[in-house]
Amino acid sequence: MFWAVHCLDHPDAANRRAAARAEHSARLARLRDTGTGPRVLLYGPLLGPDGETQVGSLFLVEAGHLAAVEDFVDQDPFSTGDVWGVVDIRAFTPSGNSVVTLPVTPETPEPRRPPTPI
Numbered sequence: 001m002f003w004a005v006h007c008l009d010h011p012d013a014a015n016r017r018a019a020a021r022a023e024h025s026a027r028l029a030r031l032r033d034t035g036t037g038p039r040v041l042l043y044g045p046l047l048g049p050d051g052e053t054q055v056g057s058l059f060l061v062e063a064g065h066l067a068a069v070e071d072f073v074d075q076d077p078f079s080t081g082d083v084w085g086v087v088d089i090r091a092f093t094p095s096g097n098s099v100v101t102l103p104v105t106p107e108t109p110e111p112r113r114p115p116t117p118i
Contacts, residue, residue: 002092002102003038003069005059007078008046010085017054020081027077038063038072041102057084060092062102 009017031037039062046056057078063069069089078084094102 001062001064002041002094003059003061003063003066004090004092005061005069005073006046006056006088006090007058007073007084008056008086009054009083013083013085014053016081017078017083020077020083023077027075038068040072060102066091 028040028043031040040059041062042058042060044058045054046058047053048055061069061072063072066089073079073087073089079087094100
C-alpha cells in the first residue's frame with residue numbers, strides 16, 4: 001500500500017532543521033540501502049513561496065500498514081528534533097493515467113490502469 005506523508009515545519013524550525021538535516025539524510029540513505037522499514041519511493045523538502053526556504057517535507061512511502069508509516073515518521077530526526085509541527089499521513093492510490101508508474105511489489109496491489117485499446 002502507498003502512503004503520502006505531508007509534514008509542515010514549526011514556524012521557528014529553520015535552525016533545528018539545519019541541525020538535523022545530515023542525520024535525517026543519512027537515515028533515509030540507510031533505509032534505502034538496507035531495505036529495512038517502509039520503502040521510501042520519493043521524498044524531498046517542501047518550499048515556501050520564495051522557492052528556496054524549506055518549510056516541510058513530502059514522502060511517498062510503501063508499507064503494509066499505517067503503523068509502519070507512523071513509526072517511520074516518529075523515528076525521523078526531523079520528528080525527534082521537533083522540526084515538524086504538523087504531520088498528515090494518508091493512504092494513496094496512484095492513477096493509471098499518471099505520467100509516472102510506481103513499481104508493484106508483494107505489499108502493493110496492482111495499480112489501476114486504463115483498459116488497453118483493442
